[in-house]
Amino acid sequence: xxxxxxxxxxxxxxxxxxxxxxRQGIVASEHPLASQAGAQVLAAGGHAVDAAIAANAMMGxxxxxxxxxxxxxxxxxxxxxxxxLCGLNASGWSPGELTIExxxxxxxxxxxxxxxxSVTVPGAVEGWHQLAKRFGRLNLGRLLxxxxxxxxxxxxxxxxxxxxxxxxVRLLExxxxxxxxxxxxxxxxxxxxxxxxxxxxxxxxxxxxxxxxAYYRGAIARRLLACVRAxxxxxxxADLDDYRAEWVEPIATTYRGWTVYEIPPNGQGxxxxxxxxxxxxxxxxxxxAQASRSLHVMIEAKKLAYADxxxxxxxxxxxxxxxxxxxxxxxxxxxxxxxxxxxxHGQVEPGLPPEAGSDTTYLCAVDAEGNLVSLIQSxxxxxxxxxxxxxxxxxxxxxxxxxxxxRGHPNVLAxxxxxxxxxxxxxxxxxxxRIAFGIMGGWNQAQAHAQFVANVVDHGLNLQAALEAPxxxxxxxxxxxxxxxxxxxxxxxxxLRALGHDLRxxxxxxxxxxxxxxVGRDDAAGVNYGASDPRKDGAAIPEPISxx
Numbered sequence: 150x151x152x153x154x155x156x157x158x159x160x161x162x163x164x165x166x167x168x169x170x171x172r173q174g175i176v177a178s179e180h181p182l183a184s185q186a187g188a189q190v191l192a193a194g195g196h197a198v199d200a201a202i203a204a205n206a207m208m209g210x211x212x213x214x215x216x217x218x219x220x221x222x223x224x225x226x227x228x229x230x231x232x233x234l235c236g237l238n239a240s241g242w243s244p245g246e247l248t249i250e251x252x253x254x255x256x257x258x259x260x261x262x263x264x265x266x267s268v269t270v271p272g273a274v275e276g277w278h279q280l281a282k283r284f285g286r287l288n289l290g291r292l293l294x295x296x297x298x299x300x301x302x303x304x305x306x307x308x309x310x311x312x313x314x315x316x317x318v319r320l321l322e323x324x325x326x327x328x329x330x331x332x333x334x335x336x337x338x339x340x341x342x343x344x345x346x347x348x349x350x351x352x353x354x355x356x357x358x359x360x361x362x363a364y365y366r367g368a369i370a371r372r373l374l375a376c377v378r379a380x381x382x383x384x385x386x387a388d389l390d391d392y393r394a395e396w397v398e399p400i401a402t403t404y405r406g407w408t409v410y411e412i413p414p415n416g417q418g419x420x421x422x423x424x425x426x427x428x429x430x431x432x433x434x435x436x437x438a439q440a441s442r443s444l445h446v447m448i449e450a451k452k453l454a455y456a457d458x459x460x461x462x463x464x465x466x467x468x469x470x471x472x473x474x475x476x477x478x479x480x481x482x483x484x485x486x487x488x489x490x491x492x493x494h495g496q497v498e499p500g501l502p503p504e505a506g507s508d509t510t511y512l513c514a515v516d517a518e519g520n521l522v523s524l525i526q527s528x529x530x531x532x533x534x535x536x537x538x539x540x541x542x543x544x545x546x547x548x549x550x551x552x553x554x555x556r557g558h559p560n561v562l563a564x565x566x567x568x569x570x571x572x573x574x575x576x577x578x579x580x581x582x583r584i585a586f587g588i589m590g591g592w593n594q595a596q597a598h599a600q601f602v603a604n605v606v607d608h609g610l611n612l613q614a615a616l617e618a619p620x621x622x623x624x625x626x627x628x629x630x631x632x633x634x635x636x637x638x639x640x641x642x643x644x645l646r647a648l649g650h651d652l653r654x655x656x657x658x659x660x661x662x663x664x665x666x667x668v669g670r671d672d673a674a675g676v677n678y679g680a681s682d683p684r685k686d687g688a689a690i691p692e693p694i695s696x697x
Contacts, residue, residue, distance in 0.1 A: 154669045164614040169689040175679035177666035177689035178512035183207035184690035186295040191692040198284040200514040201522040206296035216510040220528040220546040222276035229519035239276025239394035241269040245564040246383040265382035267547035278361040290357040300350035303343040307686040311340040326537040349542025366390045376538035410576040414462045414470045418573035420595035423454035426481030434607035441644025449488045460499035463559035464567040474502030493649035511587035515668040523574035523585035581672035590663025612667040612680035620662040
């Protein structure tokens with residue numbers, strides 16, 4: 150029953166916690182307070198989109214190194230009433246005056262990874278605006294209320310967040326405003342300590358009253374531009390005010406009877422779909438999840454898909470991205486022949502698709518009507534650029550670091566251009582079952598998406614077990630290096646070594662594998678499901694049932 154949402158009743162238990170099930174809505178995020186904020190919004194009559202915005206705002210308070218209103222956003226929204234799936238690309242563009250020539254004139258030969266020249270226009274608030282305008286039922290003041298309270302009154306810092314925070318001290322010390330905001334008393338807050346961010350509370354209050362205008366041309370914009378001037382950046386008032394998010398048609402592939410959806414380029418979601426097309430050429434379900442050749446095929450598929458990702462994916466409004474060709478099944482069959490079942494490849498080259506027509510937070514929500522939201526939002530690296538506009542309470546992203554300065558490359562830096570993006574929300578559907586899912590973590594994301602889908606489709610795991618299952622990650626592009634969690638059995642690890650893989654054995658639930666969330670809807674039963682990855686501090690929390 151459930152078609153990928155629940156496991157058979159007599160199956161051996163392979164997960165540490167149970168699925169959350171409810172006839173009401175469910176919100177799954179990386180922090181219980183964020184999930185709770187979203188669940189409360191559902192109980193107040195909010196749409197799943199309202200819940201996602203509330204949870205996202207709270208994540209910006211409680212995990213400021215991973216996300217916030219200084220970063221970008223992507224979302225997939227399934228509308229139950231119409232049966233339509235739509236995508237939102239709220240990734241920001243580069244400053245209009247930031248060019249290769251400008252950086253070269255300042256002695257730079259590579260794209261800066263931190264600092265003011267890595268900052269692109271933050272898209273998150275514009276993303277909230279577009280989502281709320283199209284689907285929302287509650288006003289922004291109601292949605293941001295729980296986050297404002299936590300920012301102003303404080304919250305206890307959780308275990309994993311404290312670790313991330315402590316690892317960013319040196320970066321934060323490099324900017325007085327960042328240090329003043331995020332290093333109270335000159336240090337990172339420890340586990341269980343109360344952290345307050347009244348400046349972020351101020352920013353949220355401006356947005357609650359003035360909407361996107363407060364951010365892109367009002368009081369917040371003025372503070373952002375003062376920061377840009379102080380650091381010698383090129384971002385202008387027009388760059389902020391002119392920016393708009395875009396509604397996009399999701400891209401998709403089929404995988405053994407399921408349809409998997411991702412946001413189109415400039416995101417890396419296409420690599421997850423390409424991996425699945427390659428994996429489909431092999432009987433992974435027959436081989437089993439704990440077989441070395443199953444993992445070998447997935448790792449080799451990752452190399453092939455990512456070679457094309459790095460070569461072709463860019464801002465489609467500025468470069469031709471051969472999406473249809475990259476997703477063609479014939480192209481996948483051709484590329485799959487390059488997978489040697491007896492040996493790992495250290496170097497693969499991008500193919501020729503046929504012509505045809507770090508740090509991030511992921512969250513998802515489903516409401517009682519069956520509307521689903523898959524939302525991902527990020528600063529890119531921890532605390533982004535390392536810069537904070539004084540008085541705003543949030544870090545500015547460093548998404549510009551993903552541009553290249555290689556002239557002629559599709560992803561080359563240019564003014565008002567979106568860079569190649571790592572963050573991707575996912576959706577998986579078959580018959581009357583729909584699953585919103587995502588797994589954060591830089592270049593880990595597309596390969597983690599493909600593994601999650603294989604866990605559900607090939608290996609019959611429910612959502613919680615599919616998130617908990619051991620994963621691999623290969624954050625590099627060339628080479629035979631790959632990291633696997635220690636929960637993979639020893640014979641599987643030895644089998645991979647025998648095939649030429651250079652293994653690094655990670656922790657049982659290793660942070661480099663990213664953390665995921667998932668919610669699902671079984672329309673036939675009228676039941677919603679939620680799952681949360683133990684690699685994060687989060688939880689899947691159901692909508693409270695009202696008292697009569």
